[in-house]
Amino acid sequence: MSARDPLFWRRAAAIRAKEWAQIWLDPSTFGLVVLMPLILMFLFGSAVTLDVHGTRTGLIDLDRTSASRDLAATLSNNSYFRIAEQSSVAEAEPQLRSGALRGFVVIPDGFERDLASGTAPAVQLVTDGSQVNTATLLAANLRGTLRSWTEARARQQDQAFVPPLSLIARYTYNPELESRYMLVPGAIGIVMAMIGSLLTALIMAREYERGTMEGLLSTPISIPALVLSKLLPYYVLGLASTAICVAVAVLGYGLPFRGSFLALFLVSSAFLAAVLGQGLLISAGTKNQFVSTQFALLSGFLPSLLLSGFLFEIDSMPTAIQWLTYIVPARYLIPPLQSVFLVGDIWSMFLPNILALMGFGAFFFLRVTRAIKRQIA
Amino acid sequence: MAEAPLLRLEGVSKRFKGARRGAPPVEALRGVSLNLAPGRRLGLVGPDAGGKTTLMRILAGLVAADSGDVELLGGPADQLDRSQVGYMPQGGALYAELTVRQNLELYARLRGVEPQDSPERMSHLYRLTGLEPFLDRAVGKLSGGMRQKLALACAVVAAPRLMLLDEPSVGVDPVSRQEIWQLAMDLSGPETSLVWTTNILEDAARCDEIVLLHEGEIRYHGPPAGLAAGAEGRCFVRPLPDGVRRKALQDLLLDRGVISGRIEGGNLHALARQSAAPSGGNWLPVAARPDEGFAAMLDDGAALQPSALAEAFPLRFDQPDQPAIAAIGLTRRYGDFVAAQDISFSVRPGEIFGLLGPNGAGKSTTFRMLCGLATPSAGRGTVAGRDLSVAGAEARQALGYMPQKFSLYADLNVATNLKFMVGSYGLTGAAQASAIERVVTALGLEPFMATAAGLLPLGVKQRLALGAAVLHTPPVLFLDEPTSGVDPLVRREFWHHINAIAARGTAVLVTTHFMDEAENCDRVLVINRSQTIAQGTPDELRHSIPGGAVASSLEVAFFSLIDTQRRVLAEAPA
C-alpha cells in the first residue's frame, strides 16, 4: 500500500497529530497513563503481599504450665501470628466462623507432663479452611515455630544438642524473598495490558459511534496507515507509563534493576504491539464503546492478571487452562520482565518471548486492517 | 455530450437488509442512471429516505452498488482516486473537541495538502469561511453555520474535481446559507463538478440541473425551471389582513383540492391539485416556484386531516391575559462574552411566538434559559407562571421541549423512546397508553415502532421528537428549529400541527431559519449579536424597516433589519 501512496507517511502523521490532540484534551487519558501506574504500583508494592504475617490466631491453653506458657509467649512474639487467647473452643468457634480469627491453637492438658515423660503431646491447630492459602501457611508457620521451640528447649537442657538435619534455604535474585520483587514487575505488565487493550478498545469504536469514520474513510488515507498512526501515540503512552512504573519500582520500592534498558524497551515494545493490536481489533470489530470495554476487560485485563503466571503459578493450573495461557500475550511478558529487574539480561530467554509477542502483534495488525472496511453501513 | 462524463451511473440499485431479522430489505436505490459532466452543478433533492445519502455514498466510493455500472472520474468505483473527491458527509464528520485549525489541518493533510507548504491556501480558506477569528475555538462551541462552513472547507480543501456535499446548509440561517453557497462557488474551479443535496429548493435552484429522488428512483432530472413548470397554473394568491391569515391557512390546508399553502407578506398562497383556484375568496393566479413544483410532484393525493395531535390538548383560554411564557431582562454571560443581553418578551396562551436571528445570535441561549438548561446571569424567566430558578421540576412539567439537535435515544426503538418520555412526564396506566397511541397515529409513526430511533429518516426523527414533546399536552411548547433538514411536505405537516395546537390555547415558542415559516407566527422577535433588534407582528416588522418602504415579505424585512444593525454598529465609535 505504502508503495502506491507517496503520501502514506504524511497522511499517517496527520492522524497521529489528531490522536495526540485528542489525548491532550481528555484528562482521563492522562489519568490512566500517570495515575493508574501509581495506584497499581502502590497496591502491589504495599497492599498486596504474599508474605503471611499478623494472622489473627486464637490460643487455648488447657495446660497452663510453665512449658505451655513458654510456648504461648513464643507464639505471641512471632510476627506470623497475632495471638488472642481464648478460654475454650466454644468461645473461639464463632470467631472462626465470622472470620475474626483465621485459626486457633489448642495446647492440650498434660502438655508439660507428656514432654517431660518423652511422649509427644498433640498440639491441635484448627484453621479456617475457607481461606485456603492462609490456612496452609498458618499450619506451615506453626509447625516451623513448634520445631524451633523444641530445639531451643533441648538446647536449654543440653548445651551440646544439635538437630540431625537442617535445611538452609537460599533464594537467588531475592534473598529476603520479598513478594514485591515478584508483584511489582507483574504490575507493570498489568499497566501495559490496560493501556494497550483498554484505551485502544475505545478509540476506534468512538470514531464509528460519532460518525467521524465516514469522513476519514472518504479521504485517500490507506487503512494500514490509519491503523498504524492510531496505534503509535498509545504505544508511546504505554512506554511512558512503563517508565513511570520502573522509576517507582526502583526509586520507591528499592527493586534492583539488573538488566539493561534496551532489553526492557524491546520486551515492552513487543508486548505493547500485541496488546495494542488486540485492543484495536476489539474496537474495530464491535464499533461500540460499551461492548468494546467489556471485551477488553474480559480478554485483555483479566487474563493478564490471572492467567499470565504473575500472581498464580501456571504449573499449578489444570492442564487445559495451562494450554490456554499460551494465547495470553502477558504470559510471554512476565518472565522476561521479572528477570530484567531481578536477574539481568537473559537473551536466550528474552528472544523467544519477544518473537512470540511480535507474532501476536503482526496477527492482530493484519486482522484489524481486514476488519476495517472501506464500505460503511 | 462530447466531453466524457465525470460521473456515470447506469441502472444502479442498492438494497439494505431490514433493521430487524425478518423485516423486508430496504430498497434504497432502484435503477438510477445519471451522468454529470465536468464543471456542472447538480442539486439533489427529494424527501427523506428517498435515497439521497445512499447515492452520495456510492459517489464517494463508500458504498458498493448491488447492480448496475458505476464509473467515477472515468474509472471503476473501486479504483477511485479519493484525492480527487471532496466528500462532506451529513453533519461533517468533525471532531467537536478539537479546534477549527486542528480539524482543517487534519483533513488538509489527509487529502494531500501540507498546511506548512501552502499557507496561502489555508489562509485563503480561513478568510473565505470567515473562520479566521475562531481558529483556536473548539468546533463543538461553534454556531451551526460556522460548523457547516468548516465541514465544507474540510471536504474541499484539496480543490478536488468532484465535490460531494451532503446537506451542507441544514440548520443554517438564510445569511449563512447564502454564504455557504458562495463558499462552494469560490472554492470550485471551472472544471469542478458539484453534487449538493438539500431539502431547501431555493438552494437547489441555484444549480445547473436538479435531480429529484423519490423512493429510490429519479422522478425528475432537468433544469431548475423545469421543476416549477410542474406546478404552473396551479398556484394562486390572495391578500389577507393581519390576524386572520393563520386561521385561513389552516382552513385552506383542509381543502381536498389543495396540496399546500403558505403565508408570504400580506398574502396567502395556495397550490391546488387541479388548475382551478380553491373555493372561496378572490384568488389570483401566480407564477409557480420550484418548491411548489416539488410538492406537486410528490403529492400523494391525500388531504390533510384535522390535527389529531392537537385535539387532545385541553382548551386553555381561561386566563388569556396571563403570560404563559415570560422573559424579563434575560442575560447570559460567559466570561467577557455576552451571549444574550437583556431579552424581554412574553407569550400569551394560544400565541405562536417566533425567535428569529442568524446562527450564534443568542436564540439558543435564550431558549436554553427558558427551559432551565442554562441559568441566567441576570433577569429571570417564567413558564406557566412558575419561576424556573425556584420551581424547576414543576416548571419543566408544564413545558414540552423539542431540541434543535435530535436528542432521543438513538439505539432504542421508537416505542421505547415514547414509553420513556411519557413516563418522565409522570403519566400512568391508561393515560400513558392513550398518549402514545395518539401521537403515533397522528404522526404516522406506526410503521417505525420497532426501528431504532437513530436509524430513522430525518423527517421521521423530527416527527418523533415533536411527538415526544407533546405527549403530556403541556400548556407551553418550546420548538427549537423543528423543521430543520426536513422536506417541504413534512414542513407543511408540522406547521399544520403547530397551528392547531396553538389554537387550543397552547403558547408556542419557536425558532426557525425559514422566513416563510416565521410568517405563521403571531409575533416575532429578531435577535442579532445577542440583542433584540425588533419585536412585533410580521406585518409590523415589514413596516418597520428603515427608509419608510414596506418590505414585501418577512424575509426581506429580516435582512434589512440585520443589515441596519450592522451598519449602526460599524458607525458607532469603538
Add this chain to the structure above:
Amino acid sequence: MSGALVRVIAMALKELAVVLRDRRVMTTLVASPVIQLILFGLATTLEVKNVSLGLVNRDTGIASEQFLAAVGAARNVGEVIVYPNEAALGVAIEQREVLGGMILPPDLSARVARGEEGQIGLLLDGRRVNAAQIVTTYISEITATTGMALRPGPAAPDLVVRNWYNPNLDYSWFTLPGMIAVITTVLVLSVSVQAIAREREFGTYDQLMALPMRHWEILTGKMVPAFLVGLFNGSFYVAMVALLSDVPFLGSYLLIVLAIAAFSLAVSAIGLAISSVAANQQQAFLGGFLVIVPMILLSGYASPIDGMPAWLQPIAATDPLSHLLAITHGVFLKDMPAAMIAGHIWPMLAVALVALLLGHTLLRGRSS
C-alpha cells in the same frame, strides 16, 4: 402511583432497554461471566503442585537416600532433575526450567552418623516468591521428619491440623465463591458507570435536563439496571456453583441473595457517582477502572487483609467487596448465621448511601 415513582420506573425501564438492546451486550453480561467464573475459578490457585526441582547430590549415604525417598513420595513435588553441579542448577533456575534445587553435601550422611548437624541446601528462584515460600515449607518438613527418623531426639509436640469448613483445603472452594463476588463487581460497575456519561456523550443529556425529573429520580432510575444485573448474575452464579461444582453450600440462599442485593446497591451507587462527573464514556470507563482494581486488590481476595499495612486495613474494611467475600465464603462453607451476615450487610448499605449522596451532589453541581 406518585409522579416520582412513575418517573423513576420510566427511567429504569429505559436504562434496561439501553443495556439489553443488543445481543452482544447480552453475551458480555451473561455468557462470558459464566466462562470466566469457571476459567478463572479453576486457574487462580496459590497452591503449588507438580513443581520440578533440581538436585545436586554429592552424598551417597543413608541420609541422602532417605531424604530423597521422602521427597519422591511428596505429592507436591513433580519431577526431580539431577544436575552435575551448582552452576548447572543455577542456569536451570535462570531459564525457569526448575523452580529450584536441593544440594546435598558430600559429608551429609557422615555428619548425621557422627551426631553432628547435617545441612541440606535448598536454592530457590526468588522471582517466584509464592512458590518458593511454599516449597520451602514442604522441604523443611521433609528434612525434619527424615532427621527424626535417622536420629530420634527429645520428645517434640505433634501438630494435628484440622481444617474446618474445607477439610482437604480444596482451592476451588475458596476461588469459586470468591470469583462470584469479583465478577459481580466488574459487571455492576461497568454497567453503572456508563449511565450518565453516555447521555452526555450522545447529546441526550439536555433533553433529560428539560424533563420534569429531579436529580435523585434520575440517579435512582439509572441505578436499576446495574443493580438488577448484579442481583441476577450474582444469584445465578451462586446457584450454578452450588449445584454444579463440588463446593458445598451450607447456608441460606435467601441470605446470600440479600447480601448480593446490598452489594449491587453499593457498587452501582459508586458507579453512578463516577458517571456523574464523567464527560464521556471513556472517562467513565477509565474512572470505573481506577475503582475496580483497588476494590479487588484490597478485598482480601488476592492476598489477606491481615498482611496489609495497619493504616490500610480500615480502608479495606470500607470495601464492599471484602464484605461480600466474607459472606459468600461464610454462606457456602460455614453456614454463617443471619446475625453475622447482617454485620457485613450494613457497611455495604452505608457505602451505598454515602456514594448516592455524593453522586447527587456531583450531578447537581455539574448541571448548573
